[in-house]
Amino acid sequence: MAGAACVGVAWCYADSDVPDMGTVSIHPGGARGLARGFTLAEALIASAVLAVIVVAVAASVSTAQKVAWESRKRMLATFAADGMLSELMTLGYYDLRDRDGQTDAIGSMETMDGVVYPKAFWALGRSVSVTDTSVTEPGSGTVVDGVDVRVAVYDEHKDLSVLTVFVAEPAE
Amino acid sequence: MSCGGRTTRVQRRGMTTVELLIAVTITVVIGLSMTTVLTSVARGLSSTNGERSAMQRANVLSHRMLSYTETALAVIAADERGLAIWLHDESGEGKVNLLELRALCFDDDEQMMVMRRVEFPEAWTDEEQAAANTVVTSVEDPFTVMDQQEALGYVTTVPIVDGVSGFAVESSGASAVESPRFAVHVDVVIEMDHSEEVLLAVGLPMHMEPQ
Numbered sequence: 001m002a003g004a005a006c007v008g009v010a011w012c013y014a015d016s017d018v019p020d021m022g023t024v025s026i027h028p029g030g031a032r033g034l035a036r037g038f039t040l041a042e043a044l045i046a047s048a049v050l051a052v053i054v055v056a057v058a059a060s061v062s063t064a065q066k067v068a069w070e071s072r073k074r075m076l077a078t079f080a081a082d083g084m085l086s087e088l089m090t091l092g093y094y095d096l097r098d099r100d101g102q103t104d105a106i107g108s109m110e111t112m113d114g115v116v117y118p119k120a121f122w123a124l125g126r127s128v129s130v131t132d133t134s135v136t137e138p139g140s141g142t143v144v145d146g147v148d149v150r151v152a153v154y155d156e157h158k159d160l161s162v163l164t165v166f167v168a169e170p171a172e
Numbered sequence: 173m174s175c176g177g178r179t180t181r182v183q184r185r186g187m188t189t190v191e192l193l194i195a196v197t198i199t200v201v202i203g204l205s206m207t208t209v210l211t212s213v214a215r216g217l218s219s220t221n222g223e224r225s226a227m228q229r230a231n232v233l234s235h236r237m238l239s240y241t242e243t244a245l246a247v248i249a250a251d252e253r254g255l256a257i258w259l260h261d262e263s264g265e266g267k268v269n270l271l272e273l274r275a276l277c278f279d280d281d282e283q284m285m286v287m288r289r290v291e292f293p294e295a296w297t298d299e300e301q302a303a304a305n306t307v308v309t310s311v312e313d314p315f316t317v318m319d320q321q322e323a324l325g326y327v328t329t330v331p332i333v334d335g336v337s338g339f340a341v342e343s344s345g346a347s348a349v350e351s352p353r354f355a356v357h358v359d360v361v362i363e364m365d366h367s368e369e370v371l372l373a374v375g376l377p378m379h380m381e382p383q
Contacts, residue, residue, distance in 0.1 A: 072224070082234060082238060083371070086238055086241065090352040112373075117371050118371055120368050
């Protein structure tokens with residue numbers, strides 16, 4: 001290496017077997033003087049990269065939490081819809097019509113007998129509609145009159161669970 | 173040091189104590205913040221998993237209960253021990269026989285819901301089965317009857333769902349047997365010492381009172 005052009009200094013041990021590390025610049029350009037710090041641009045870029053990473057992680061965690069919350073609400077909505085439908089089926093055909101338009105406001109759902117739903121259901125409301133309809137049996141072509149009982153459980157934005165069941169009018 | 177005819181002498185000073193202390197302090201602060209954030213994220217995710225699992229367990233219980241009550245004739249007892257369901261009237265006498273009984277029981281010790289039913293040995297003849305298939309009278313407690321049958325070895329227990337820490341029932345009528353509707357309160361375990369109360373409303377469309 002002796003006499004060779006020197007790029008950087010870590011390789012320039014020409015005159016000594018033991019490099020004098022105390023006086024060696026660590027800059028490849030062979031800069032003289034004290035080791036320089038980061039420039040403002042470098043610091044800003046580093047901060048920006050860090051900020052992007054932090055924001056990305058926070059956003060994904062937040063999205064995961066939101067999805068989990070939504071899924072939980074849908075499950076609770078299904079319980080509330082299943083429950084109301086199960087309760088409605090205990091009524092006679094002609095009593096079902098009286099339930100048309102029944103609504104439980106968000107946060108104040110009750111069973112048909114007035115048992116208040118616990119706080120887990122606070123974000124949910126519920127409505128019942130009973131509409132006349134008729135269905136035609138595919139095989140015989142017989143027309144059966146009855147009602148569609150529809151239970152919808154919703155939050156402040158949209159329906160989360162909607163169940164509909166057809167109840168045939170009893171034969172006279 | 174000579175290097176290719178050029179001399180570079182660079183002074184490399186170390187950090188002062190103040191700089192070192194500041195650097196250490198900043199590192200510690202950042203480390204603590206990161207630890208706090210990561211811990212709370214991990215706790216949040218764990219809690220979310222627990223909630224999801226709890227909701228799934230409540231869903232299983234809801235479906236199993238509804239599958240029984242959709243065709244059941246009556247609930248002859250309902251309290252913190254569970255629901256004693258008269259499933260069908262196989263004898264056609266309007267009375268509750270042992271084989272027509274299902275007990276949805278809350279096992280407080282194991283924190284789980286189980287379904288119990290009487291099942292006589294297959295080796296028995298029809299006459300023996302009919303003789304053992306006695307009527308559960310209205311004065312008898314069906315859960316106690318089930319315990320007695322279990323002591324004799326005639327009860328099959330099927331686990332329904334675990335992770336249930338509390339169970340309570342409200343009837344729509346003056347007594348369970350008169351009621352076509354029930355509000356079942358279930359505490360499902362999310363994490364250790366943390367449960368969520370869920371209400372499951374069930375109705376009996378085929379409701380009839382036993383004689």
